[in-house]
Amino acid sequence: MNQGGGTPGEVPPSSVHDLRARRDDSGGRHDWRELVDAVRESGQYTTRSEAESVTRVVLSALGGHVVGDERVDLARALPEEAARVVASQIPATRRLTAAEFVDSVATRIEGATPATARWDVSSVLSVLAERVGDGLVTRILDQLPPGYALLFGRAELAPAE
Secondary structure: OOOOOOOOOOOOHHHHHHHHHHOOOOOOHHHHHHHHHHHHHHHOOOOHHHHHHHHHHHHHHHHOOOOHHHHHHHHHHOOHHHHHHHHOOOOOOOOOOHHHHHHHHHHHOOOOOHHHHHHHHHHHHHHHHHHHOHHHHHHHHHHOOOOHHHHOOOOOOOOOO
C-alpha cells in the first residue's frame, strides 16, 4: 500500500527524510561501508571498489522488482546510500524469473557471464537477507516469481502435491 502518494512502490519523500534522520553523523556512510565490506567478504571480491559496484548493480536491479510496502520497508532497513539505489528505480513492467533477473544483472556488469552474475547476485542478496531479517525477506520473496529464494541464500521448497 503506497501511503506517500506518487508511483506505487516509490519511497515517499518523507520516508527518505526519516532515513536521514535515523542515520548517525556520518550520514550512513559507515553503514554503507559495512554493507559493501560484507558483500566483499561474501563474494570474495579482490577490491572494495568491485564489491561496491556489484552491490549497486544488484540493488538497482532488485529495486525495480520490489514494490509497495516491501520496497518502502526494504529502503528503511538499508543504509541510506543503499536505500537511495533501491528507491530510485522505476518499477519493472514485467516480473522477471530468477534466471532472467540474473541475466539482466549480467548485462550490467562488464565481462559478466550468467554464472558470474549468479555469484554476484547471490553474494549481495544473501548479505541483504542477513541484514534486513527473515520477515521482510519472506515478504519480498512472496512478490517475486519462484526461484529467487536460492539467490537470497534460502532453500526453496516445492509445494506438496
